[in-house]
Amino acid sequence: MLNLSIILEDSARAVPDRTALVYGDLRLPYAMVDSVANQVANLLVERGIGRGDKVALLCPNVPYFPFVYFGILKAGATVVPLNVLLQPREIAYHLDDSGAKALFCFEGTPELPTGARGREAADATEGCEHFFVLPATPLATESEYGESFWAALDGKSGEFETVGTGAEDVAAILYTSGTTGRPKGAELTHANLLLNTMVSDEMFPRDPEGDVSLAVLPLFHSFGQTSVMNVSLRRRATLVLVPRFEPGQALELMRGERVTMFAGVPTMYWAMLAKIHAGEAEVPASLQVAVSGAAACPVEVLKDFEATFGIPILEGYGLSETSPAACFNQLSRPTRPGTIGFPVWGVEMRLVDDDWNTVEGEGPGEIAVRGHNIMKGYHGRPEETAEVLRDGWFRTGDIATRDEEGYYSIVDRTKDMIIRGGFNIYPRELEEVLMTHPAVSLVAVVGVPHGSHGEEVKAYVIPSPGSAVTEAELVDWCRENMAAYKYPRIVEFCESLPMTATGKILKRELRRSRADVG
Incomplete structure (x- = not known):
């Protein structure tokens, strides 16, 4: 028996009244955080979700995150945390690839419409049968996007016997990327x-x-x-x-x-x-x-x-x-x-x-x-x-x-990964999306130096014949189809790209000779 949730449970037993979380005016003690996590675990088990199942969590830094994170672990399931800036088709990819049976999704705000994006993604994913909304309004029991978190927890016990997972059982799947450019989930054990x-x-x-x-x-x-x-x-x-x-x-x-x-x-x-x-x-x-x-x-x-x-x-x-x-x-x-x-x-x-x-x-x-x-x-x-x-x-x-x-x-x-403001960005993924635009014939995405972000994302585009698309139009299209942290802010149109004899684009030449922003 080894379950990562022990770090919360042990602290709740030792210092139940100590403040665990502060969020705005809320000050939540360890006992309360552990109790809500137990309710989440009871909810999942009641819905037939347990050891070995995958449960996705799309949520910013608000108290819901630890509530749900540890509730999933207590139930013996695997938590799949998702970037809140992902667009619907990106969320759907992660749900499908991980095999998630449920998604806990923050309702969001006009600036961060996670609820609408998550609902669209869950509806497009056959295996994701359960959708729980984490309301932006505290304790709200209704949501336009689906079943409210608090309504789902109503009547659930705050006591739960944590499922006995093994040390080598997967506790979390964290998505990263690599040479294929398609995000892939790193399986991290308890x-x-x-x-x-x-x-x-x-x-x-x-x-x-x-x-x-x-x-x-x-x-x-x-x-x-x-x-x-x-x-x-x-x-x-x-x-x-x-x-x-x-x-x-x-x-x-x-x-x-x-x-x-x-x-x-x-x-x-x-x-x-x-x-x-x-x-x-x-x-x-x-x-x-x-x-x-x-x-x-x-x-x-x-x-x-x-x-x-x-x-x-x-x-x-x-x-x-x-x-x-x-x-x-x-x-x-x-x-x-x-x-x-x-x-x-x-x-x-x-x-x-x-x-x-x-x-x-x-x-x-x-x-x-x-x-x-x-x-x-x-x-x-x-x-x-x-x-x-x-x-x-x-x-x-x-x-x-x-x-x-x-x-x-x-x-x-050795990889072409771009790090913009601490976020990892993978050019191949962006290139695949850009290639779906009718005005793009060929594209190479690289990171260029930036004074405050470390690197900025730049796309070198060979336009399709007869295309009249502008840089601003293509940047706006990228903003609509990619997460906010990773879409290219800079587009440069060119007639050719440096390549090896085998046709591989020499991105190091693009970085060396053509790119610098302040």
């Missing part, structure tokens, strides 16, 4: 996620008065899920939920809620520093731990933050497939700006060449990881799993060097 939570938690000091963590990273992402939500609940801390990052609000909440721990992507730190230096916000005195991941943080930002806040940013490295923490600058050793530090406890790293041979010395080489954090495999994709897993080692696709003291530094990526 052991993967529980051990990664424990290791991440124990790397950082605890405040004797109790920790408070600010959740601005999306909880559907592995970084926010493990390093923020699960770590916070495991250490019996208070988790302050923020659906959308805004630097002024984040700094205000840090001061008002006495936040001690913060995890973010580099652009978040950059934006908060800009607010402070402009005299529009003050430095929160309570912050003790600052963590950065998802993209390399500029050294100047690292230096500026430490000079301003009086504490270092601890940079780390990981992927969805590694649960995610694999390597980290830890307080037990001197931090080294510009590096990702050392492998975390129980994890090994080495550099390999294309044939899996170990690269000795400094490198460079591709990072391979082995340990308790490595995914079980890609859901329903044995061939793609075999490409990246061998003898327990997972090859990441990221190129790094290693200095004499063992610090690792990322120098390049």
